[in-house]
Every structure is written in structure tokens, then in C-alpha cells.
Amino acid sequence: METVNPEVRIDTYIRNVANALEQVEREGVKNEVIEIARAYLKDSIYYLSRGDQFNALATIAYAEGLLDALRFLGIAHFNWSRTDDLIRRAQNKVFVAGTFEIIHPGHIAYLRHAWTLGRVVAVIARDSTVKKIKGRDVIIPENQRLEVVSNIVYVHKARLGYEGDMFRVVEEERPNIILLGPNQPFNEDSLREELRKRGLGNIEVIRFNDYVDCPLCSTTKILKAISSRFNQNNQLP
Template structure:
């Protein structure tokens, strides 16, 4: 494993605290101190996403101290992860792609899960690609969609895709993992075969299958709801 730079080490530190909070949540421990630690975790992720390593390190250290205090008091039980494993995770590049037209909780869950696997590269579909696949004009133009996704804290890098060959951007980014969304119409085996043909067979292809239960966790449903509301008016 290559030597980790300071940003990667802080990233791994953040992931360690995030893992501890997941363990605490599974144990059913809920109190104000846990919520404060969770808030510091969110702050740290945000600061690191903006390149502010100093405040990212400070806030995650506060969160770690609170969790250690809970463990010493016997209020919460958890184990810290091995640093090398977390650094390896922080060095992973996770490729996600989508239209990301109207951001909803399903998108956030997808990107949050991608973040747990490594550093996230989000590829935004071009306007022409959306028209071809969805048979409708795009509502939010590609540059605006790119700007929004670029500012989501779980995303390390966002970029536009290509109009001709969707694998071209994969060849350029060389991710370790491709994470498919639950509704994306790709067959995992066919995708792996195409990657092998392009000498990218070492990329792991996985699917995020956790559906978010909310009434408008779909751009299509959001647009339909807006249309119905205006038609009623």
C-alpha cells in the first residue's frame, strides 16, 4: 500500500469515527452526546470536502473524544477499526453515475453509501444522454446538475460524462469500484464483460440495493406531483 498523504489519513480518521457511530446505533444507544458526536462527524466530512484539513481534523478529534468518554463510562460499546484498513478504504476510488436532476433522499443515500466504500467520483449524464435514455427534455441543465452534485459532501469529485461512449470516462478515471444505483438499467455481468474487453477487469462492480422509503424519492414522481399541483390550480 502506497504511503498515505495527510488528507487520506484524516479521511481514514473520519471513517473510523463513522464506523464507531454505526456500531453505537446498532446497540440502540441514543443520547445527546452521541448526537453531538454525529454533528461533529458531519462537520468534519464537510470541512474535508472543502479542503480544510485543519478544521476537519479538529472536529473529528472532538467526536472521537466524546465517543471514548461514552465507552469509558460504560454507556456505549464499540471497537475502533484498524488504521491500515481504513487508509486502504480511503484510497479506493468509487465510481457512481446518474442524471441527478432533482436531488432527493434516494440520491443522498446512494452517495453516502458510495462514500463508505471510498472516495467518490460522480459522473453526471449529459443533457443529450438524458434525452436519449428518458425520451424527454431535461429540466435541469447539465452544468447546474454538476454544480449541485459537486457540493454534496460525500462527493470527492464530480464531472460530466461523454455523449458517445459511457465507458470512456471509466477508462480515464480507473476506479476500484463501480457502484450501480438500485434502479439503473445495467446488467452487472454484461458490465463486467465489457470492462474485461477494455482491460478494466480488475474493477469491482456492485449494486446499491437499499431503497429509501419516501413518497417522492424519484425525479419522475416529483415532476408528476408538480404537474398535478399546477393542473389542479
């Protein structure tokens, strides 16, 4: 039998509780105990992403206990998932990349979905790369963007990319999955071909296609809204 390290076991435990909570939410069950269980789940994801296995295990155990109590009382109905698939997901490394200049709900949805596929490595575009691609200087410098993304609960690891060769960081990280965002201008087939040429043909390339419907779900829209308000009032609120 393959030995599974403690961190992966805890990650699997967390994903099982997350799946159970999703089942409860689909049933439309709402009460304060479920909200507390969800809070413990979020805490556990965060603790594990920071390498704190003790508190990650403690908080997810609290969440599981609350859900089991609700099931015992007949308030909630769910089934625990088989662990083999969850272990595979917990062992997956999921590669995401972007500018992450002004964090908005679209970013959170992207990173949350990445977490459902495995442990997330987020690569932050360098300032010079952003200028080359977007034709403008960044507002938020790369190290500050890195600090923000590093502290998002769904991200296991965040790092800066490289200037020039975008595949260099992929070669170093060796992910199982590359998850593209809805608006990222990469052709999946072309990306797979380049990966194959570099001996990385086993990496799965998929795209997250769920657009978040909100008025300011893009950095460009946010910047335009700020500029417009400033021009109208000649001052920021």
C-alpha cells in the same frame, strides 16, 4: 512500510469514528453528546471533500473525544476498527453516475453507501444523454445539477460525463469500484465484459440494491406530483 499520505490518514480517521458511531447507534444510545459527535463527523467529511485537511482533522478529533468520553463514563460501548481495512477503503475510488436531476432520499442513500466503500467520484449525465435515454428534455441543466452534487457531503469529486462513449470517463478516472444504483438499466456481467475489453477488467462492479421507501423517491414521481398539483389548482404553492 507503505507511506500513506495525510489526506488518506484523515479519511481513515473519519471512517473509524463513523464506524464507532454506528456501533453506538445500534445499541440504541441517544443523547445530545452523540448528536454533537455526529454533527462533527458530518462537518469533517465535508471539509475533507473540499480539500480542507486542517478543519477536517480538527472536527473529527472533537468527535472522537466526545465518543471516548462517553465510553469512559460507561454510557456508550464500541470498539475502534483496525486501520488496515479502513486505509484500503480510503484509498478506493468509487465511481457513481446518474442524472441527479431532482435530489431525493434515494440519491442520498446511494451516495452515502458509495462513501462507505471509498472516495466518491460522481459523474453527472449530460443534457443530451438524458434526452436520448429518457426521451425528454431535462428540467435542471447539467451545470446546475453538477453544482448541487458537488456540494453533497459524501461526494469527493463531481464532474460531467461525455456525450456518446460512456466508458471514456471511466477510462480517465480509473476507479476501483463502479457502484450501480437500484434502477440503473445496466447488466453487471455485460458491463464487466466491456470493461475487460478496454483493459479495465480489474474494476469491481457492484449494485446498491437498497430501495428507499418514501412516496417521492424518484424524479419521475416528483415531476408527476408537481404537474398534478398544478393542474388541480392551476398554480404552484
